[in-house]
Amino acid sequence: MDADRRKFLIGLGSAALFGVGAAAGLTRVGAAEAPAGEAAQGAIRWGMLVDMTRCAEGCADCIAACNAKHNIPQFGNTKDEIKWIWKQDFAQVFPNGNPFPSARQTAGPVLTLCNHCANPPCVRVCPTQATFKRADGIVEMDFHRCIGCRFCMAACPYGSRSFNWRDPRPFIPAFDPDYPTREAGVVEKCNFCSERLDRGQRPACVEACKAQALVFGNLNDPGSELRGQLRARVTLQRKPELGTQPSVFYAFEPRHD
């Protein structure tokens, strides 16, 4: 092919590419992205106390409520498993190596869920801000934006996150129409029932607990019942030395006031 024709075709191709690229870049549809990263120091920081003195061994009402309200699939194997809230042995939830934990601590498996950290490593690593911290402290998932890279799963020091390794719909026992299901390829986790909080309701697990073992409230309000509980008894956070500042606290001893 002679040089002039070659130059013309190259020029045409480059112009076409450049034009398409510029058009795509300049006409991006949708609202400008508000920074969803750092939460403003708002009036609310949602938190929870898990009162293990009231949590009955063998009871899973909160787990059932969460699973039902959020269309959590049941795969029956630990590989594909998706869980937002569940129970696990004390030594695994609080692996500090204490060989002589108290009887209260080992009375039964401990309830485990996303800690909605104030300094969340998962939010820090997400390349698309698909997981982000809301102004009220909840670490939320945007399933529309998640690319399924699972970086957040590697970053979470608590193992709170699950991935949809396959289509979940055939494995959902019964659908709740008020909440969508998810697709294969996105990460999910407890969202503190943000959709219920936005409607003025309490999280499903908190409401379902007949023993009132879950105290949910505003950590920023010194007068809240939650803060009162935290003052009145010794509480634990999971792996506090990592600097994540969890919003979920655990009590194994009764109040001391």
Next chain:
Amino acid sequence: MSNKAAVCIGLALFGGVATLPFWLPGARRPMPQPVLKAGLTECVESAEYMRANHMLLLDAWRNSVVREGNRRYVNAAGKPFEKSLERTCLDCHSNKAEFCDRCHQSVAVQPYCWNCHFAPGELRPAAAAMAGSPALRIAATGLSSPGGAADGR
């Protein structure tokens, strides 16, 4: 150039095939009209606006609801609505096949919203077909593994 004839014929053929939808008898069809429930008052915005922009509106809504927790929409006339596909839109546009799918299928658009969100009327048959075995229901209560200790794959 010696290929002139072949090139011209080729171009003419290509032009003909590319413009088929415009001149082939029977290829031109009117856009199907979506069917709405009778006796409805008004949509979130005007019909012309929605026809052109409902995709952008829904996209903006989902970003606003999920990322900002902002569920309140005020339309051009100042009337407030909840930003919800299921509760606001599908309340009136309740027959997905007759309203939504008609235009979408005609223009070969496949919104993937329905992979996750529930369309009205979809749920009852789907729930019956997909509702799991008793084993699944028990598993859903979280009581399937005593102690809950994960035991590896």
Next chain:
Amino acid sequence: MIEHALTGNRTYRLWIVFLLALIAAGLAGYRDQLTYGLGITGMGRDISWGVYIGQFTFLVGVAASAVMLVLPYYLHNYKTFGKMLVLGEFLAVAAVLMCMLFVIVDMGKPERVLNILLFPTPRSMVFWDVVVLNGYLLLNLVCGWVALEAEQAGVPPPRWIKPLIYLSIPWAISIHTVTAFLYAGMPGRDLWLTAILAPRFLASAFAAGPALLIALSLLLKRLTAFDVGPEAIDKLATIVLYAALVNFFFTAMEFFTAFYSGIPAAERPLTYLFFGLEGHAGLRPAMWLSTLLGAAGVAVLLAPGLRLRERYLVPACAAIFLSLWLDKGVGLIIGGFIPSPLETVSDYSPTGHEVLITAGVWATGSLVLTLLYKTAIGVKQRA
């Protein structure tokens, strides 16, 4: 210039057809993965990254190794590497391409990959990894191709290429440092939470990449009579030797800190990898094989009588390459997930689909490498 890549003898054509067949098989496997979901692999809730990300991590290192040729040649006027330069740059191109493909096949929603650029997140290391890898790909492709074109035309390369080449030197360091940052900042993963991770990555990169390059150069000599020169080979072998020694020293340091401190979180991943933990020892054979191969390779490279002879040099390079592939591509990534944050231990093994897709990606990189090398050899042998 690409006409060199489009013609070749029977061996060449058979090789291309073989690679295309492997790519087709990989694509078929990937189609299955897109339909079923990533559950078709051996990954699961506890071990959420596997072979794909392991390969990605290893190949970023291979890509970075081009700097071991570029730096002496351009900054220290070490002209011995002259004939090898373009081979190193093109190896970097093929390696980075494979990295990107492995990331794509590992994604749950690959159709949304542009979200990384539409919603840039500077605090996320993945964002920077995408930026630096794409930049490095462009740099090496442009520098290598333009220099080759100049050589074909019999003129010195254009002046604007010099600053790009100088830029590629720190850029090569940056790609593997940023990749190390993906791991080294995770608070819950004690195998990775070490400041020495980026230096370890660089050391193993500068051993594995040049080892592969030596083997490829000697293969090219056998197939095409294109000879980069015995001095270049020997100098590069020396670089492999010392980079490998540094890498093994770094690994030994990890062992010391973990086991002398006695901190369980530090000890347990290494225990799982090399000795087995709670009845699970899935990676133990691979880790000891890696150690053995590495030691054997280093021993051969240490003896000048052996290092200077191709029949010992090539297996030694292969041994070091395989050793580091097992260490980084298999052990480090998967080992980082064991035990899980909830102290559970499980094993991971890739499924058939995973292996097929991996082979497909390696075949794609090999195809690109073959075409680029054929072009380069064609130009150089005509000149």
